[in-house]
Amino acid sequence: MKQRPIYDYPIDEIIQKRWSPRAYAPTPLSDEQVLTLLEAARWAASCMNTQPWRFIWAHNDGSEKYQKLLSCLVEGNQAWAKQAPVLIMALANLPKGGGFCNQWAAYDLGLAIGNLTTQASLMDLYVHNMAGFSEEKVRELFEIDAQLKPVIMLTVGHPGDASLLSDFNQQRELKVQERKPLEELILF
Ligand SMILES: Cc1cc2nc3c(=O)[nH]c(=O)nc-3n(C[C@H](O)[C@H](O)[C@H](O)COP(=O)(O)O)c2cc1C
DSSP: OOOOOOSSSOOOOHTTTTTOOOOBBBOOOHHHHHHHHHHHTTTTTGGGGOOOOOEEEEEEESSSHHHHHHHHHHHHHHHHHHSSEEEEEEEEETTTTGGGGGGGGHHHHHHHHHHHHHHHHHHTOOOEEEBBBBBBHHHHHHHHOOOOOOOEEEEEOBBOOOGGOOOOOHHHHHSSOOOOHHHHOOOO
């Protein structure tokens, strides 16, 4: 069991329980579970309600779509992410003429992934964000429109057996979450 950090203020349990695992149990998720997560993302706030979030997702079922998504990750991420039951690529829609709101699209997408992550915690699922992927490869393999920007790849699933990870990743897995002190973050 991962050791929990000490909180300076009593934040809700649902926020406390979130962390980013690398060891995942092989238990598959249902379509319903994944679509519930994406539904939570859908209801996030966005600049003038532009809803710039887009998704490509796959079960870890050996399908072509799954293999393509996995192959977009850098090797260090593939090494552990290949155990996760679901991969989700999140993209921001930046239409020509999108004006002012385009510069907030990544922020909007972050809010959507925040919703998704909280919904996941409520469902006892765990999310790991990965910037370590090739944007060019996503563009090439999925032939996505130029106005879409791949922003982040996610693994989702139930936490698994850390002893199956490499020594390096086992150490990262068991490390207690660390944060800067609140005083350093509040400027004025
Ligand atoms: C934008 C972003 C990119 C990240 N990219 C990676 C990644 O490529 N590989 C990885 O193993 N973890 C990645 N992470 C996970 C962070 O390292 C992790 O969230 C951070 O160390 C805090 O740990 P916690 O989420 O368990 O609290 C990323 C997280 C974010 C938000």
